[in-house]
Amino acid sequence: MTDAPPWTLLQSTPLIRDRWISLRADSLRKPDGVELSPWYVLEYPDWAAVVALTDDDRLVLVRQWRHAAQAWCLELPGGVMDPGDTDPVATCRRELREETGHDAREWRSLYAAFPNPAIQNNRIHFVLAQGAAPAGAVAHDEGETIRVECLPVAEVLAGLGNGLLHQAMHAGALLAGLAAVGRIRL
Known part of the structure; x- marks a missing residue:
């Protein structure tokens, strides 16, 4: 081929x-x-999202109003890679600070994938952050309505099958991130 x-x-x-x-x-x-x-x-420009884990085994998530879905959606923090952004880790670090006020001790890339390769040309980059903790004030972009939620990993895993995370790509990234730190086995 x-x-x-x-x-x-x-x-x-x-x-x-x-x-x-x-x-x-x-x-x-x-x-x-x-x-x-x-x-x-x-x-679309590329996107980036972060699986952010705290030292007390919680995930830093955002509940965000999504107009198209007409719903409050629980998601990984993340956003659009700005023009000139070439490092998904740097983008995720910025987005985690802006959306949640958190930073993390350790950062690494997980993988990138196409959100919908049949009709979209962009990729979404997933990053793992360990040792996430509050580090300052949030700085939401205009048009964002976000609430920060730090949920126990076990609660999020238990809710995946019931649609707890509303963004399908984020569910896969969460599993990859938890596997990367040895919390689950795939």
């Missing part, structure tokens, strides 16, 4: 471009000659 794309891009038309999102419509041709048009692609 070759790494070359099997589809040929015939045309790409930008539909929306602003500071948060870009949407384009691509026209594509498959090797059998079938054309796929329009194929919508959402262009």
